[in-house]
Amino acid sequence: MTTSDKSGRKGEQPAMKTPPVVSPQAWEEARKQLLVKEKAHTRARDALAAERRRMPWMLVEKAYAFDGPGGKASLLDLFExxxxxxxxxxFLEPGVFGWPEHAxxxxxMVADQVAHVAHLNARDTTLVFVSRAPQADIARVKARMEWKIPWFTITDTFDADFGVDEWHGTNVFFRDGDRIFRTYFINNRGDEQMGGTWNYLDITPLGRQEVWEDSPEGYPQTPTYKWWNWHDSYVADAPPDKKWVEISSAGEAAFRKESASTKA
Structure with missing residues (x-):
């Protein structure tokens, strides 16, 4: 196997010790064996999310101020x-490698992976990014990189108070009226899984809000799949589309039938 450097010259690359090549039947059997472990991993991940929904909360007593596209904003304002x-x-600010053209x-990379925020919004959840760069610079870099995430400027000790002054991290908050609670925090490799709608919802106190989840009594839950929509078609408090309910229910029924036949 060969590789090329920037000049186009080819050089030898160490031989890879690849897995064996097998028949379709043997490949399928190997896949099924691994699938057992993957399903166990999924169940463990769901159990961890359920435990996360039962973590104690911390009251945020200090007032924080941000600059946003519309001017000054409080932490409460960020909930929208x-x-x-x-x-x-x-980290988008002076002193960061890549400044002023980049974050x-x-x-x-995290910003590049963020799914359309409308799906989070439909689950009563707002996602924002915060940095210390002025809004003019944030707007310029966002336009260059085609990022659509709401992005605010830190103006006080928010980053130091919530463990993100010297390293990246994701904080989760819950609003009860005007009271704000910190409910969860991840950083380091915990952040590398972020970007998808499901992973974001799994770190929130309310979770995905679907009926299959193990959540505390009284938490909002709706039928699985039924709330899904095109990102430009969500309407606040609108019932699920009847046609989509029929389609998703038919898909669930077919999956259950296939699973039952496989077990038999």
Missing amino acids: GRRQLIVYRA CRGCS
């Missing part, structure tokens, strides 16, 4: 009226 808020601290490479 929703009950849950996820805040990722991104930190790692934080930029």
